[in-house]
Amino acid sequence: MNVRKRAAMVGLGGQATGDHLPGLAQCHLAELAGVCDIDAGRVAAVADAHRVPGFTDVEQLLREVRPDFAIVAVPHHAGQKVVASCAEAGVHVMKEKPFATDPHEAAELATLCDKACIELMVTVQRRFHPVYPAALGLLEQIGAPYLVEGRYTFRCPDPAAGWRGRAKLAGGGCLADMGYHLIDLLVWYLGLPDRVLATVSAAAAPEAEYDAEDTALVHLAYDSGLYGSLLVSRSAGPKTERLAITGPHGTLAVERGAVRLTDPAGQVVESLVREPAWPCPSAVLIDRFCRVLDGSAANPSGPAEHLPHAAFLAAAYASVATNRPADPKEFLA
Numbered sequence: 179m180n181v182r183k184r185a186a187m188v189g190l191g192g193q194a195t196g197d198h199l200p201g202l203a204q205c206h207l208a209e210l211a212g213v214c215d216i217d218a219g220r221v222a223a224v225a226d227a228h229r230v231p232g233f234t235d236v237e238q239l240l241r242e243v244r245p246d247f248a249i250v251a252v253p254h255h256a257g258q259k260v261v262a263s264c265a266e267a268g269v270h271v272m273k274e275k276p277f278a279t280d281p282h283e284a285a286e287l288a289t290l291c292d293k294a295c296i297e298l299m300v301t302v303q304r305r306f307h308p309v310y311p312a313a314l315g316l317l318e319q320i321g322a323p324y325l326v327e328g329r330y331t332f333r334c335p336d337p338a339a340g341w342r343g344r345a346k347l348a349g350g351g352c353l354a355d356m357g358y359h360l361i362d363l364l365v366w367y368l369g370l371p372d373r374v375l376a377t378v379s380a381a382a383a384p385e386a387e388y389d390a391e392d393t394a395l396v397h398l399a400y401d402s403g404l405y406g407s408l409l410v411s412r413s414a415g416p417k418t419e420r421l422a423i424t425g426p427h428g429t430l431a432v433e434r435g436a437v438r439l440t441d442p443a444g445q446v447v448e449s450l451v452r453e454p455a456w457p458c459p460s461a462v463l464i465d466r467f468c469r470v471l472d473g474s475a476a477n478p479s480g481p482a483e484h485l486p487h488a489a490f491l492a493a494a495y496a497s498v499a500t501n502r503p504a505d506p507k508e509f510l511a
């Protein structure tokens with residue numbers, strides 16, 4: 179008999195209500211056992227709607243519900259403490275990106291998970307979507323890459339809103355937040371660059387007060403000769419998402435749920451499209467995490483995979499501060 183694992187949802191904001199709670203309702207291997215948020219009103223509403231116990235204190239939730247794992251979707255500055263509480267209680271964690279806000283925190287969390295023998299899987303959805311691993315398989319067809327162009331943009335109405343508007347709380351701005359997905363693809367497909375030179379701005383809403391960048395441009399270079407850039411903005415519509423890698427035999431471009439291989443003249447050689455592009459990403463992640471916990475599937479997004487992301491971000495922000503290129507490898511803790 180298939181016994182569902184018991185999941186706790188920690189943080190009941192946009193990502194929990196928009197993705198993970200619907201994901202828990204649709205997945206096959208887990209069920210919601212309890213919820214937690216520091217906002218008592220949110221706890222009451224969600225606990226009532228899902229008929230599960232609700233808590234404003236994560237340690238009490240872990241003690242009383244004793245879940246198999248927690249899905250943690252809290253603001254970036256609150257992540258470390260919540261994961262530490264889970265580790266202390268021996269509860270596995272499916273952690274919303276980012277893994278950590280800086281390389282030091284990333285190293286501490288990786289050690290903590292290791293010592294507590296808990297699994298932690300970071301929810302970078304593209305790693306679990308059939309098209310993005312397929313793109314990796316097609317990459318060798320373009321020859322040695324010499325150009326990479328990434329772009330991820332959309333327009334949020336208020337870049338100053340909440341914790342996302344404050345760099346200290348968010349661990350940066352759009353680069354650390356939505357840019358994390360683009361950095362994940364870059365690191366997964368091509369590895370850490372040898373140099374980054376970043377420029378950021380928080381100028382899209384001059385009347386508002388915020389210091390977390392709404393727009394970032396990162397030039398990057400590899401010793402192999404590959405170079406290019408990532409442009410990330412949460413203040414530039416329409417929504418676009420694309421990573422294109424060019425080599426002597428063509429270009430591989432991944433967009434939302436589609437990959438296209440073109441020859442050097444731009445003619446399509448082959449393409450893969452998933453329809454619908456994103457059926458229910460969270461349900462897939464939750465079921466996969468349950469299989470990781472059973473030992474029947476590998477975890478492609480554990481702490482070790484995310485140390486480079488923290489290093490990339492630290493190098494990019496160091497480059498902004500010094501106005502000079504930085505080597506992400508020097509920021510690997």
Ligand SMILES: NC(=O)c1ccc[n+]([C@@H]2O[C@H](COP(=O)([O-])OP(=O)(O)OC[C@H]3O[C@@H](n4cnc5c(N)ncnc54)[C@H](O)[C@@H]3O)[C@@H](O)[C@H]2O)c1
Binds near residue numbers: 252260
């Ligand atoms: N993977 C994706 O595509 C994606 C998309 C959106 C958000 N996210 C991530 O999800 C996380 C949450 O983002 P969001 O948009 O839901 O933010 P949000 O501000 O809408 O919600 C965060 C919630 O966490 C609660 N909270 C704060 N501190 C807490 C604590 N110590 N314990 C329990 N609850 C606490 C807040 O009260 C709030 O309800 C972030 O890490 C964000 O980067 C990921």
